[in-house]
Amino acid sequence: MTATAVQAKVHPAVKGGLELEVTGVSPQTDAITSITFVDPSGAALPSYVPGSHLVVQCGTGANAYSLTGSGTAPSEYTISVLQVEDGAGGSRAMHRLSVGDRVHAARPRSAFAPTSNATHFLLVAAGIGITPVLSHARSAAEWGTAADLIYVHRPGAGAHVAEARELLGPALTECGDRASFQKVLAEKLTTQPLGTHLYVCGPLAFMDAVLDQAREQGWSTARLHSEAFGAAELDAGEPFTVTLARSGTRLDVPAGVSLLETLESAGKSIPNMCRKGICGECAIPVLRGTPQHRDLYLNDQEKAENTTMMCCVSRSQDEELELDL
Amino acid sequence: MSTIITDKDLDTAVLPERIRRFPFPFSADSYRYSANVEPAHKTVPTEVGSWGSFLIDIDEHYLSELQEREEILNKDPSRTAVLPHMRSAVWDAITTLLPIMAEEYPHAMSYHREGNACRWTNTLQNLELEFTIGDDDSLPMGPLRFLGSQIQDDLVFLDPREDTLWLDAGLVTFAADWSFGFDVGMKFMEVHTPVPRVQTEPVINRAHQFLLRLQPGEEFRRTNWTMTIGQRLDTSTETYPQWGPDRGTIADDPDLPSKLHLRVEVQHMLCLPHSGAVLFLIRSYLLPLTDIAQVPPWRERLGHVLAELPEDMADYKGITRYRNAASNWLLNV
Ligand code: FES
Numbered sequence: 001m002t003a004t005a006v007q008a009k010v011h012p013a014v015k016g017g018l019e020l021e022v023t024g025v026s027p028q029t030d031a032i033t034s035i036t037f038v039d040p041s042g043a044a045l046p047s048y049v050p051g052s053h054l055v056v057q058c059g060t061g062a063n064a065y066s067l068t069g070s071g072t073a074p075s076e077y078t079i080s081v082l083q084v085e086d087g088a089g090g091s092r093a094m095h096r097l098s099v100g101d102r103v104h105a106a107r108p109r110s111a112f113a114p115t116s117n118a119t120h121f122l123l124v125a126a127g128i129g130i131t132p133v134l135s136h137a138r139s140a141a142e143w144g145t146a147a148d149l150i151y152v153h154r155p156g157a158g159a160h161v162a163e164a165r166e167l168l169g170p171a172l173t174e175c176g177d178r179a180s181f182q183k184v185l186a187e188k189l190t191t192q193p194l195g196t197h198l199y200v201c202g203p204l205a206f207m208d209a210v211l212d213q214a215r216e217q218g219w220s221t222a223r224l225h226s227e228a229f230g231a232a233e234l235d236a237g238e239p240f241t242v243t244l245a246r247s248g249t250r251l252d253v254p255a256g257v258s259l260l261e262t263l264e265s266a267g268k269s270i271p272n273m274c275r276k277g278i279c280g281e282c283a284i285p286v287l288r289g290t291p292q293h294r295d296l297y298l299n300d301q302e303k304a305e306n307t308t309m310m311c312c313v314s315r316s317q318d319e320e321l322e323l324d325l
Numbered sequence: 326m327s328t329i330i331t332d333k334d335l336d337t338a339v340l341p342e343r344i345r346r347f348p349f350p351f352s353a354d355s356y357r358y359s360a361n362v363e364p365a366h367k368t369v370p371t372e373v374g375s376w377g378s379f380l381i382d383i384d385e386h387y388l389s390e391l392q393e394r395e396e397i398l399n400k401d402p403s404r405t406a407v408l409p410h411m412r413s414a415v416w417d418a419i420t421t422l423l424p425i426m427a428e429e430y431p432h433a434m435s436y437h438r439e440g441n442a443c444r445w446t447n448t449l450q451n452l453e454l455e456f457t458i459g460d461d462d463s464l465p466m467g468p469l470r471f472l473g474s475q476i477q478d479d480l481v482f483l484d485p486r487e488d489t490l491w492l493d494a495g496l497v498t499f500a501a502d503w504s505f506g507f508d509v510g511m512k513f514m515e516v517h518t519p520v521p522r523v524q525t526e527p528v529i530n531r532a533h534q535f536l537l538r539l540q541p542g543e544e545f546r547r548t549n550w551t552m553t554i555g556q557r558l559d560t561s562t563e564t565y566p567q568w569g570p571d572r573g574t575i576a577d578d579p580d581l582p583s584k585l586h587l588r589v590e591v592q593h594m595l596c597l598p599h600s601g602a603v604l605f606l607i608r609s610y611l612l613p614l615t616d617i618a619q620v621p622p623w624r625e626r627l628g629h630v631l632a633e634l635p636e637d638m639a640d641y642k643g644i645t646r647y648r649n650a651a652s653n654w655l656l657n658v
Contacts, residue, residue, distance in 0.1 A: 047598040048598060048599065049599060049601040073420065073438065073599075107541070109540055109541070113601045116410040116493075117409075117486065143413055143459075273363040274363055275364070276362070276535060278532070278534070279362055279363070296534050297360070297531065299527065
């Protein structure tokens, strides 16, 4: 089998991140495959917060997958990918990876972190939703925090079942159908010790149903958590064009590249400090067009005036902006 | 804009390290609060040297400051606390910072990790240590005090929960007019309520949002400043009786230029990779006005900043009663 070289064109979502090598591909079920990556140079990989996801470039896009380990000083990263038949093709491309292939990935991102002062975890997973929850269960075991897991999977179609059984023992309840799940959930929601936090991952409707039911049982929102991919990051945004009024120069700002970076590569030096939209250094005057403000610096009124924008994070609502530069 | 004396008569080579490496924080002749946050590890050139290329700065005061910290902690245990749920964050800090130190000071330090077994060598302290990650008893004085015995920075841990940050652990022996023991367990926004203009200037809230959005592995820094009378790092609320009264007498003291120090804090903000906790490293530098005056542009700039500072901000910094005297001396009025 010939290993394919790492893709030459780096997707913006994984730029400046990691280059990883596939060291293992193992089918979990008919539709789910686990893929293991290491650093090709043998270097240690960054630790990650339990419940983190890894954005991997594969095919033409980049997709986020939950890491299944505890995150403690990992020597490898493992994700499990469900093949989505009517998806954009990302999962199919992932399923074609084989040992020795290289991919670009971003550093792990945290968007489903365990609450540090929880005294007990009630983990609820359906289908491929097991992946981030397994990470939580492993971490809880390492730090000696008790965890219960309710895992809904169709017989024969569940990933990581053996690992979950070994890790949780009697704290695992497996459900094969809706009715038995309803019964278990209703019971678990009313018998948890004080200080329990609930973490749920699965299809959207499933998560909503679990959260609704928990609220009905009097669980406060602060103790309920569901997986929300990408909540912690700014998305790449749409491409747009800027015109620099004083020179008439036109510049294209592609998706995933900031206006600040675009101006810099065109030889403009723009004062900047944080590059995160908080310090206010990189303000530039807007003459025409409506910026899409994504900064924390301008107040609502200033944002509404649309005469200034923070070029490190903000983009454009229109196809074109004219700047006083 | 004031005229800056030219560098002609400034022979930087003869200036001592403490001046050449001092993080002089002013870039203009006046100062206001701002979210002056930038990525860590960036070298900042100054008129006479530079600072900021390392995350952990070790200087000539390393051993003496750590000795001082040790004495403070022995006398007053309230300077350090770890709420039980923050244990993993403290270990996260150890396994994050020690490798960075070994990388930044390869001739003095080394770090090896094999699973959970670690070996740490610090030749500056003649220290060779083996410990097990996660086992608090494997370090002679517990994990946080151990970490505080290796770096000159104070440590404050913020735990992200319920869309806010909680100050739930730390080791703070060199506080500038605040009390860690009082603040522990509070929310980030509560800790900052005494800062004037917080209501009208959204800086603190912006900082809070920024810190909440930090992703694991990201490292930023900012500077802050105040003034301290005497070469005193510990100006915490607890020791106020020892240092507070000097504020009333320093203005008329002929030794003001050598006694009064510009105090600069370089604060690093790290999102720890495994716990996701936000770690503040606060490293304090003191430089007396006599040293500041050895760098004419600094002398003039600090003079103007002190003269111009609005009254409420001067009050908060505790410098109201002597800032004019200091400014007058600096500007030769
Ligand atoms: S660089 Fe700080 S707001 Fe843009």
